[in-house]
Amino acid sequence: MNIKFILLLLSISILLSSCSGTTTKLPSQEISSFNVNITITDDVLNTVKPLIFGDNIEWVKNGMGIWIPSENRLDKVLVEELRNVGITHLRYPGGTLSDYFDWHKAVGKERQLIINPFENINEYPYFGPEELKLLCEELNIPVTITLNAGTGQPEDAIKWVEYLIRNKYNVTDYTVGNEIYMANPKEPIAKTVQQYIDFYSKCYEGIRKISPNAKIGAIGLHDSGAMQLSQNRNWMRDILNNIGDKMDFVDVHNGYAPVIRPAFTMLKKRYPDDDFAQCFMGASVYVQENINLTKADIEQYAQNSGKNIDIHITEYGPLVYPIDKRHAVEDVSWNRTLTGALYLACLFNVILSEPKITSANHLPLCQDVFAALIGITGTYPNRKNWRNIVYYVFQDYAKMANRDVMSVKIDSPTYSTPSMGIVPKLDNVPYIDAGAYKAKDTLTVFLINRSVKNSASVNIDTGLDSFSVKRISTLTSDSYKTENNSEKPYNVIPEIKDFEQIKQKGIFNLSLPKHSLTIIDFSIK
Numbered sequence: 001m002n003i004k005f006i007l008l009l010l011s012i013s014i015l016l017s018s019c020s021g022t023t024t025k026l027p028s029q030e031i032s033s034f035n036v037n038i039t040i041t042d043d044v045l046n047t048v049k050p051l052i053f054g055d056n057i058e059w060v061k062n063g064m065g066i067w068i069p070s071e072n073r074l075d076k077v078l079v080e081e082l083r084n085v086g087i088t089h090l091r092y093p094g095g096t097l098s099d100y101f102d103w104h105k106a107v108g109k110e111r112q113l114i115i116n117p118f119e120n121i122n123e124y125p126y127f128g129p130e131e132l133k134l135l136c137e138e139l140n141i142p143v144t145i146t147l148n149a150g151t152g153q154p155e156d157a158i159k160w161v162e163y164l165i166r167n168k169y170n171v172t173d174y175t176v177g178n179e180i181y182m183a184n185p186k187e188p189i190a191k192t193v194q195q196y197i198d199f200y201s202k203c204y205e206g207i208r209k210i211s212p213n214a215k216i217g218a219i220g221l222h223d224s225g226a227m228q229l230s231q232n233r234n235w236m237r238d239i240l241n242n243i244g245d246k247m248d249f250v251d252v253h254n255g256y257a258p259v260i261r262p263a264f265t266m267l268k269k270r271y272p273d274d275d276f277a278q279c280f281m282g283a284s285v286y287v288q289e290n291i292n293l294t295k296a297d298i299e300q301y302a303q304n305s306g307k308n309i310d311i312h313i314t315e316y317g318p319l320v321y322p323i324d325k326r327h328a329v330e331d332v333s334w335n336r337t338l339t340g341a342l343y344l345a346c347l348f349n350v351i352l353s354e355p356k357i358t359s360a361n362h363l364p365l366c367q368d369v370f371a372a373l374i375g376i377t378g379t380y381p382n383r384k385n386w387r388n389i390v391y392y393v394f395q396d397y398a399k400m401a402n403r404d405v406m407s408v409k410i411d412s413p414t415y416s417t418p419s420m421g422i423v424p425k426l427d428n429v430p431y432i433d434a435g436a437y438k439a440k441d442t443l444t445v446f447l448i449n450r451s452v453k454n455s456a457s458v459n460i461d462t463g464l465d466s467f468s469v470k471r472i473s474t475l476t477s478d479s480y481k482t483e484n485n486s487e488k489p490y491n492v493i494p495e496i497k498d499f500e501q502i503k504q505k506g507i508f509n510l511s512l513p514k515h516s517l518t519i520i521d522f523s524i525k
Contacts, residue, residue: 001482003212012372015258021227021277022466028425030443033414033454033455033456033457034412034451034454034456034457035456035457035458035459036410036411036412036413036431036432036456036457036458036459036475037410037411037412037458037459037461038409038410038411038432038445038447038458038459038460038461039408039409039411039461039463040406040407040408040436040443040460040461040463041406041407041408041409041463042406042463043406043407044248044404044405044406044407044438045075045353045355045405045406045407046352046353046354046355046404046405046476047402047403047404047405048400048401048402048403048404048405049201049357049358049359049401050353050401050402050436050494051088051089051172051358051359051360052088052348052351052352052357052359052360052401053086053087053088053360053362053394053398053401054087054088054089054090054091054144054314054359054360054362054396055082055087055090055091055361055362055363055364055365055373056090056091056094056095056096056314056315056361056362056363056364056365057090057091057092057127057135057365058091058092058093058094058095058097058127058364059092059093059097059101059114059125059128060094060116060123061092061123061247062126062127062254063126063127063131063132063135064134064364064366064376065078065366065376065380065383065385066078066079066127066366067126067127067131068380069126070380074131074134074135074151075136075380077129077385078366078374078376078385079135079138079139080518081374081385081387081391082139082365082374082380082508083139084395085373085391085394085395085398086394086395086398086399086401087139087142087398088141088367088398088401089142089143089144089359089361090132090135090136090141090143090144090361091143091144091146091174091231091276091361092129092132092144092145092146092313093146094146094178095178095179095314095315095363096117096118096179096189097116097118097145097176098146098147098148098150098177099148099149099150099151099152099177099178099189100114100116100117100148100150100151100188100189100233101114101148101152101178102114102148102151102152102156103128103129103148103156103160103163104156104159104160105125105126106125106129107128107129107163110123111124111125111128111400113125121353129163129164130160131167131180133167133169136169136170136328140509141170141271142171142172142359142447143170143171143172144168144171144172144173144174144175144312144314144359144361144388145160145161145164145171145173145174145175146174146175146177146178146314147161147174147175147176147177147203148177148254149176149177149178149180149189149191149196149199149200149203149219149307150177150178150180150183150187150188150189150190150191151188151189154199154202154203154206155206157176157203157206157207157220158203158206158207158210159209160188161174161207161211161214162205162210163230164341165210165211165323171214172215172359173214173216173217173248173249173312173359174203174207174214174215174216174217175216175217175218175219175251175312175314176199176200176203176204176216176217176218176219176306176330177196177199177200177218177219178219179219179221179253180196180219181193181196181219181220181221181230181232181235182221182229182230182231183231185229185231192232193232193234193235193238193239194238194405196219196239197219197238197239197243199379200218200239200243200246201243201246201253204243204246205214205455208271209444214277215246215248215249216246216247216248217248217250217251217310218239218243218247218250218311218355219250219251219252219253220235220236220239220240220250220251220252220294220297221235221236221252221253221254222236222252222254222293222294222297224286224290224293224424225286225290225422225424226261226264226419226420226421226422226423226424227264228337230505236250236294236297236301237301238329240297240298240301240306240309241301241302244298244301244302244305244306244309245305245403246300247309248308248309249309249310249311249312249358249359250294250298250309250311250312251312251314252294252311252312252313252314253313253314253315253316254287254290254291254294254313254316255287255313255315255317255347255351255360256267256315256316256317256319256422257280257283257284257286257287257318257319257421257422257439258276258279258280258319258320258420258421258422258423259319259321259421259422260278260291260320260321260323260325260331260421260422261320261324261327261331261334261420261421262324262420262421263418263419263421264326264419264420264421264422266461270327271418271420274452274453275417275418275420276334276419276420277339277422277452277480277481278333278415278417278429278450278451278452279363279417279418279420279421279426279438279476280318280340280343280417281339281342281343281346281448281450281515282346282423282426282429282450283343283346283347283423283426284343284346284347284349284350284433285426285429286423286424286426287347287350288350289442289448290308291311291350291354291357292354294311295311295356298311298356310356310357310358311356311357311358312357312358312359312360312491313351313357313359313360313361314359314360314361315361315363316347316351316360316361316362316363317339317344317347317362317363317364317370317371317390318334318335318339318341318343318344318371318390319335319370320332320334320335320340320421324403332369332370333347333481333483334481335369335370335371336370336371336375336388336390336483336484336485337388337389337480337481337482337483338383338476338477338479338480338481338482338483338492338515339474339480339481339515340371340390341371341388341389341390341392341393341395341475341492341517342448342450342480342515342516342517343392344362344371344390344393344394345397345433345446345448345517346433346448346450348393348397348435348446349433349434349435349446349448352397352400352405352435352437353405353435356522362390362394366385367485368524370461371388371390372388372390373387373390373391373394374386374387374388374391375386375387375388375484375485375486375489377486378486384486386484386485386486386489387484387489387493388483388484389475389483389484391494392475392492392494393475393517396494397446397520399444400437400444401435402442403438403439403444403454404438404439405435405436405437406436406437406438406443408434408436409433410430410432410433410434412430412431412456413430413431414427414428414429414430414431415429415431415450416428416429417429429448430450431449431451431456432447432448432449432450432456432458432512433447433448433450434446434447434448440524441523441524442521442522442523442524443462443464443467443522443524444519444521444522445460445462445519445520445522446517446518446519447512447517447518447519447520448516448517448518449512449513449514449515449516449518450515451514451515452480452515453514455511455512455514456511456515457511458509458510458511458512459507459508460507460508460509460520461506461507462508462511462522464522464524464525465505465525466503466504466505466521466525467498467503467504467505467508467523467524467525468503468504468522468525469499469504469508469520469522469523470498470499470521470522470523471496471497471498471499471519471520471521472496472497472499472518472519472520472521473493473494473496473497473518473519474494474495474513474516474517474518474519475492475493475495475516475517475518476492476495476513476514476515476517477491477492477514477515480514480515502523508520508522
């Protein structure tokens with residue numbers, strides 16, 4: 001996320017600290033128990049793109065702990081964790097960090113200090129492009145590059161692309177800049193929309209000359225949340241009108257939610273945990289609507305060229321900033337909770353079904369604060385690392401790469417929530433979310449129970465003449481606020497039941513625990 005946005009949140013925190021906190025109680029919307037009918041149809045919505053399962057790695061802090069400078073090598077343990085989770089590509093050198101990154105200072109033996117804008121310090125780039133290449137070759141995955149459109153010049157970006165090509169890096173695509181539309185005019189990375197258009201055009205023309213088939217994308221955002229993020233509401237219109245014919249994709253960050261704990265429109269209010277948890281898990285409905293609006297922007301403003309513009313979501317995941325100092329520890333912990341992991345599962349069901357989305361990157365990769373796949377704390381060789389709950393969600397969905405996404409009809413009771421964080425008011429959110437992914441001989445169904453109080457009895461019409469159940473995996477806990485950490489790394493792990501032969505026809509019934517993810521593998525006969 002952009003520094004300007006962080007400063008905005010800090011200003012909100014000052015306002016919060018000057019207010020007496022209040023908690024608004026809502027009448028319980030939960031029903032005592034409920035039944036759900038799910039029908040898996042023959043309609044294929046999409047084929048799961050493998051590049052959906054990317055992540056972000058930053059050049060700072062030794063590549064988020066991956067690089068061990070004292071031994072001049074990669075951390076083998078962390079590398080194996082990345083291999084096991086199923087990451088298909090890595091975005092580098094970061095988000096906001098990209099628009100301050102001097103790539104030429106991070107290569108070779110005579111490296112120079114580079115500004116780390118988050119901590120306002122100059123840092124030595126131990127994890128530069130060369131170390132990135134070693135990691136990607138070890139994992140046998142490509143990289144997506146975010147070019148410096150902030151403090152850099154188009155010539156710098158073009159020379160970096162030349163360097164990457166000359167040294168045979170496996171690059172999937174190049175994005176020009178990161179969230180420039182959010183930058184405060186006083187920030188060194190700030191650009192007006194016209195300045196960005198001019199910058200992008202020069203980069204595009206230069207890169208095309210040296211790499212005619214390179215995929216190049218521009219940054220965009222459709223503001224549809226409860227709080228305005230962009231400095232320019234017409235950003236999407238202007239870039240698509242002016243450079244839509246020069247874009248292979250538009251790079252958006254619309255997969256974050258809910259960003260802050262209190263209600264943005266009424267900052268004094270902190271809704272009860274139950275209501276916040278259901279808003280958090282239901283936020284994928286908001287993301288779905290934002291994707292639809294983004295597609296409409298492309299169709300309206302890019303016109304004929306819009307048919308060829310894909311969508312890349314290069315940052316997504318559960319996100320809660322601890323802006324309220326009185327509740328900072330509690331609020332930041334929401335990132336790592338079961339609630340956040342279930343939001344990610346619902347988000348995957350949205351992203352995987354959309355043909356326009358061809359690439360995506362979870363954020364962050366390794367960290368001890370936000371919803372990283374791998375939690376990490378301490379200093380090598382005495383540090384600890386563990387799998388956060390989102391690791392297991394990411395891992396199971398990554399296995400769906402190249403499968404057909406089947407259309408699913410869900411007959412479920414619904415609930416509504418008021419606006420919280422950037423998430424607007426939600427109505428008619430199904431308690432049960434579902435995704436179905438089909439291979440030649442296997443149908444895998446993901447079921448998320450968003451209810452914070454009750455289990456659900458679910459009847460699944462698989463649409464198959466005959467099938468057997470091979471495996472059922474369940475991810476849940478007594479509390480939706482449970483998290484994994486360095487002291488208790490196995491608080492929440494998948495509970496797996498394997499079956500040899502359970503042949504069945506017609507309807508399959510099972511019970512879903514409250515606030516849970518259940519994955520069923522059906523063997524197709």
